[in-house]
Amino acid sequence: xxxxxxxxxxxxxxxxxxxxxxxxxxxxxxxxxxxxxxxxxxxxxxxxxxxxxxxxxxxxxxxxxxxxxxxxxxxxxxxxxxxxxxxxxxxxxxxxxxxxxxxxxxxxxxxxxxxxxxxxxxxxxxxxxxxxxxxxxxxxxxxxxxxxxxxxxxxxxxxxxxxxxxxxxxxxxxxxxxxxxxxxxxxxxxxxxxxxxxxxxxxxxxxxxxxxxxxxxxxxxxxxxxxxxxxxxxxxxxxxxxxxxxxxxxxxxxxxxxxxxxxxxxxxxxxxxxxxxxx
Numbered sequence: 001x002x003x004x005x006x007x008x009x010x011x012x013x014x015x016x017x018x019x020x021x022x023x024x025x026x027x028x029x030x031x032x033x034x035x036x037x038x039x040x041x042x043x044x045x046x047x048x049x050x051x052x053x054x055x056x057x058x059x060x061x062x063x064x065x066x067x068x069x070x071x072x073x074x075x076x077x078x079x080x081x082x083x084x085x086x087x088x089x090x091x092x093x094x095x096x097x098x099x100x101x102x103x104x105x106x107x108x109x110x111x112x113x114x115x116x117x118x119x120x121x122x123x124x125x126x127x128x129x130x131x132x133x134x135x136x137x138x139x140x141x142x143x144x145x146x147x148x149x150x151x152x153x154x155x156x157x158x159x160x161x162x163x164x165x166x167x168x169x170x171x172x173x174x175x176x177x178x179x180x181x182x183x184x185x186x187x188x189x190x191x192x193x194x195x196x197x198x199x200x201x202x203x204x205x206x207x208x209x210x211x212x213x214x215x216x217x218x219x220x221x222x223x224x225x226x227x228x229x230x231x232x233x234x235x236x237x238x239x240x241x242x243x244x245x246x247x248x249x250x251x252x253x254x255x256x257x258x259x260x261x262x263x264x265x266x267x268x269x270x271x272x273x274x275x276x277x278x279x
Contacts, residue, residue: 004197005211007223012220022051027221036249038246042118045116057106059103060101060258061100064120066121069092075114076108077103078103089139091138096133098123123260128260128261155177156177158176179240181233182234194248197230200221206233
């Protein structure tokens with residue numbers, strides 16, 4: 001069985017989005033435009049309310065999926081179809097925008113730590129104009145597996161050691177784990193050979209690979225080579241990371257802001273539909 005090694009290391013780029021929310025972007029930049037089927041990865045995190053209080057006011061999406069994973073803090077989401085709710089620490093929202101939706105994500109706090117991730121996942125052409133839908137999960141609905149060596153794996157999507165993730169029915173058959181790895185301990189997992197995969201470290205550091213292990217430090221994304229297995233070892237103080245994998249769509253990607261389609265003409269039509277109030 002071939003073990004995946006580190007193909008590329010990318011440090012999170014400090015930027016802002018929404019109404020000035022401070023974040024680190026590691027996927028969806030000049031260094032790594034996208035990793036089929038993944039389009040963007042943002043880590044947001046601050047104890048200063050000024051960095052996040054503006055939130056993400058009403059904005060549209062079409063043609064892909066947004067995944068919000070809260071680590072700390074509370075985020076309120078609402079959309080133009082009347083849906084709404086609060087994402088709590090440890091909670092997940094997997095939103096399939098499909099043909100179009102207008103929504104907002106606003107903090108329900110003015111101070112204190114707010115931390116989490118937003119991942120964008122592409123949709124195949126056959127599903128880009130489907131009906132929007134949500135999969136919302138409270139913290140206690142995300143399965144957690146504790147291995148014999150003390151490693152904790154929160155299974156958001158995919159399957160680990162016979163435990164299926166909370167998220168189901170996604171076209172790209174994704175894996176999304178939150179792995180908390182104690183110092184010096186080992187984590188291994190089998191991933192379908194044809195899938196794209198990456199790790200993002202947000203606490204401590206880890207070593208990834210077997211033939212030539214590479215150190216991956218905090219706020220760094222590691223793109224993995226092809227293979228069937230991954231091997232990770234916790235650093236001196238351990239490490240916590242998300243592991244993400246999915247089946248490539250292998251279709252043309254046309255994107256502009258909040259719209260991701262297959263052609264420029266479809267992007268133009270998305271803008272026309274949005275301005276006409278058809279989302």
